[in-house]
Amino acid sequence: MKSKKASVKKTVKKATIKKPAKKAVIKKTAIKKTLKKPVKKASRRGPRSAAQRVTGLLVMLPWIMQRKRVKISTMAKQFGLTETELMDDIQMAAVCGVPPYSPDALIDVFMDDGMVVAEVPLVFSRPLKLSTAELFAISVMAKTALQLPGADKKGPLSTALAKIAPLMPSGAETIKVELPDAKFVKELRYAATTGERHDIEYFSPASQKRSNRVITARKVFEDSGHWYVAADDHQSGEDRIFRIDRIERLAAVGIFDVVEQIFETDPQWFASTMQQVTLRVEPEARWIVESYPYISRVTKKIKSHNVVEITMSITSEQWLGRMLLRAGNGVKVVKPVEFKNLGKLSAQKVLARYVAGGSAK
Amino acid sequence: MAIKISQAERMLNLLALLVDRNRPLTLRQIRQELGKQYPDGDEAARAAFERDKAALREMRIPIETKTLGGDAAGEVTYWVNRSNYELSDLRLSDEERIALQLAVATVHLGAQHGEEALWKLGGERAMQSTSLSVNIGLVDQNMSAITDAVMQRRTLNFEYKGEKRQVDPYGMLSRSGFWYIIGFDHLRKDKRVFRVDRIEGKVASSQTRAFKTPSGFDVAAAVPTEKQMLAAGDGEETTAIVLVDGPLVAGVRNEFGDGAVIKERANGSVEFSIPCGNLSAFRLWLFAMVESAEVLAPPRVRQQVIEWLEDLAAGKS
Numbered sequence: 001m002k003s004k005k006a007s008v009k010k011t012v013k014k015a016t017i018k019k020p021a022k023k024a025v026i027k028k029t030a031i032k033k034t035l036k037k038p039v040k041k042a043s044r045r046g047p048r049s050a051a052q053r054v055t056g057l058l059v060m061l062p063w064i065m066q067r068k069r070v071k072i073s074t075m076a077k078q079f080g081l082t083e084t085e086l087m088d089d090i091q092m093a094a095v096c097g098v099p100p101y102s103p104d105a106l107i108d109v110f111m112d113d114g115m116v117v118a119e120v121p122l123v124f125s126r127p128l129k130l131s132t133a134e135l136f137a138i139s140v141m142a143k144t145a146l147q148l149p150g151a152d153k154k155g156p157l158s159t160a161l162a163k164i165a166p167l168m169p170s171g172a173e174t175i176k177v178e179l180p181d182a183k184f185v186k187e188l189r190y191a192a193t194t195g196e197r198h199d200i201e202y203f204s205p206a207s208q209k210r211s212n213r214v215i216t217a218r219k220v221f222e223d224s225g226h227w228y229v230a231a232d233d234h235q236s237g238e239d240r241i242f243r244i245d246r247i248e249r250l251a252a253v254g255i256f257d258v259v260e261q262i263f264e265t266d267p268q269w270f271a272s273t274m275q276q277v278t279l280r281v282e283p284e285a286r287w288i289v290e291s292y293p294y295i296s297r298v299t300k301k302i303k304s305h306n307v308v309e310i311t312m313s314i315t316s317e318q319w320l321g322r323m324l325l326r327a328g329n330g331v332k333v334v335k336p337v338e339f340k341n342l343g344k345l346s347a348q349k350v351l352a353r354y355v356a357g358g359s360a361k
Numbered sequence: 362m363a364i365k366i367s368q369a370e371r372m373l374n375l376l377a378l379l380v381d382r383n384r385p386l387t388l389r390q391i392r393q394e395l396g397k398q399y400p401d402g403d404e405a406a407r408a409a410f411e412r413d414k415a416a417l418r419e420m421r422i423p424i425e426t427k428t429l430g431g432d433a434a435g436e437v438t439y440w441v442n443r444s445n446y447e448l449s450d451l452r453l454s455d456e457e458r459i460a461l462q463l464a465v466a467t468v469h470l471g472a473q474h475g476e477e478a479l480w481k482l483g484g485e486r487a488m489q490s491t492s493l494s495v496n497i498g499l500v501d502q503n504m505s506a507i508t509d510a511v512m513q514r515r516t517l518n519f520e521y522k523g524e525k526r527q528v529d530p531y532g533m534l535s536r537s538g539f540w541y542i543i544g545f546d547h548l549r550k551d552k553r554v555f556r557v558d559r560i561e562g563k564v565a566s567s568q569t570r571a572f573k574t575p576s577g578f579d580v581a582a583a584v585p586t587e588k589q590m591l592a593a594g595d596g597e598e599t600t601a602i603v604l605v606d607g608p609l610v611a612g613v614r615n616e617f618g619d620g621a622v623i624k625e626r627a628n629g630s631v632e633f634s635i636p637c638g639n640l641s642a643f644r645l646w647l648f649a650m651v652e653s654a655e656v657l658a659p660p661r662v663r664q665q666v667i668e669w670l671e672d673l674a675a676g677k678s
Contacts, residue, residue, distance in 0.1 A: 050372060062483075
């Protein structure tokens with residue numbers, strides 16, 4: 001579930017409006033394509049192996065030696081350890097070193113008054129080389145960040161990347177990330193940092209309707225090739241996610257809400273109250289499984305070939321009708337029964353336009 | 362008698378010794394130096410040492426070996442050259458570290474490698490959320506093997522569309538939520554594009570530096586865009602005239618440009634010239650507009666659209 005922490009970042013101008021109480025989930029609003037699969041952070045279970053502890057220490061020791069003193073709580077949080085785990089590791093490292101293990105031959109790290117202290121580096125003062133996975137990650141992240149609207153292309157990120165690039169064995173140009181066009185992204189990102197409300201005109205392709213709403217942007221994010229804004233929608237009084245390329249007009253209204261930070265990494269696309277459907281997807285329509293988030297997935301063998309049954313949430317009947325039309329006979333509604341003929345009805349509706357003689361020039 | 366010590370502590374002491382001594386040591390010398398940290402018996406000590414050595418190598422610490430000759434013939438010596446595993450000082454400024462920290466906080470890869478790189482570069486993981494984020498998730502089971510192969514120029518072996526492929530991965534591209542490998546396909550003897558999430562089963566990779574990437578190779582240009590996909594087929598008709606109703610005109614114009622406009626009608630609808638060489642891709646694009654778009658010409662494509670609709674409307678399957 002969503003967790004938010006309020007923090008005032010800027011003096012509130014003009015009128016400050018207190019946020020109304022809202023539901024705890026963000027409701028998805030007219031989103032065509034979303035996360036393929038939720039990414040969950042791995043949680044540690046059971047005792048750590050010797051290799052895990054040593055690997056961790058070989059990263060932490062140079063890091064603390066560079067800083068000399070860091071609070072135990074801060075360092076534990078930084079490395080995703082419990083304070084007990086960190087203290088165990090530091091205590092262990094403190095008795096390690098080189099023979100004859102006299103005080104001056106031990107790794108000079110200890111705990112003092114709630115702090116981890118490392119004063120005179122002996123061994124392990126330099127970090128390990130970056131692995132290829134780490135090199136890949138840091139360079140892809142930096143290159144992607146450099147493409148963001150408002151990024152300083154000649155600033156410190158760019159010079160940092162230039163210093164890392166020679167470490168890439170295959171050269172930096174072999175990996176590229178393309179981001180979608182970003183109209184209004186800069187404005188909405190700024191709006192999220194000031195709390196200023198904006199009036200938007202939003203187009204929904206499923207219903208083919210435009211609506212005017214007043215929103216307070218909270219977070220701007222890109223996912224699967226589209227930009228989205230998570231915002232308070234003052235029309236419905238709920239948190240909603242809007243696809244930014246469907247915002248056709250944007251205007252600041254001069255009213256400021258308290259700035260809030262959204263901490264979750266993965267957006268909650270669906271409210272639990274949304275309608276669920278189960279679809280049987282043939283191999284030729286597998287793009288549905290690859291492109292839309294689903295709740296569950298089962299592979300079944302029917303008439304000697306494999307099909308996938310997925311259960312997913314839908315935003316509206318029109319949205320599902322449109323998807324069934326695009327997928328053609330590659331997908332069937334298994335349940336609920338009232339949607340079994342939806343693909344057929346959607347096709348009849350479009351066909352009516354053609355059989356009426358078409359649109360004369 | 363051996364002292365009671367955890368494997369983690371012994372591994373750390375072993376590594377400290379090999380790094381500090383700056384000269385090759387035999388296992389006998391290592392046991393002497395480490396006192397009673399290894400078991401007393403030769404076999405048990407050897408087994409414990411081998412476990413430690415394997416675990417350290419797994420952490421990419423290059424423990425080097427040499428078999429001695431002469432009087433000590435057959436004895437093996439071990440050492441670690443610091444420069445082979447320590448990161449050289451990149452001389453990053455504080456501003457550069459902060460910029461990297463912000464990039465790592467903003468761009469989500471679905472793995473912790475970015476944070477680990479940041480720590481090694483002397484930076485810190487941002488503990489606050491940013492107002493902007495990008496998700497280019499690397500959640501596929503094969504992703505780390507593939508990125509390693511691209512970075513180290515290893516040939517990949519995997520199954521794709523039911524066929525065994527051997528591919529020299531020249532590069533990778535993230536576009537519209539998918540990761541692509543672009544490389545030389547030994548089966549087709551030509552350059553091909555593979556979507557990472559469509560690889561069947563696990564990938565296997567060869568030794569490093571197995572191939573050379575052609576000079577001037579452009580990763581992005583090698584993967585067709587959605588627009589190019591519409592044209593990239595062997596259909597007899599290459600373009601269709603599609604009438605798009607007013608509310609959707611702006612989106613289509615944005616996608617295909619003003620050059621695709623054939624006629625603007627008084628009611629706000631617009632006739633566009635749209636590539637349709639790949640009819641499956643064209644269908645997906647067209648039906649996304651439901652009844653707000655209609656193929657006017659050529660007759661063969663219009664008839665095909667009507668047949669698709671009739672099939673569905675009749676509930677044929």
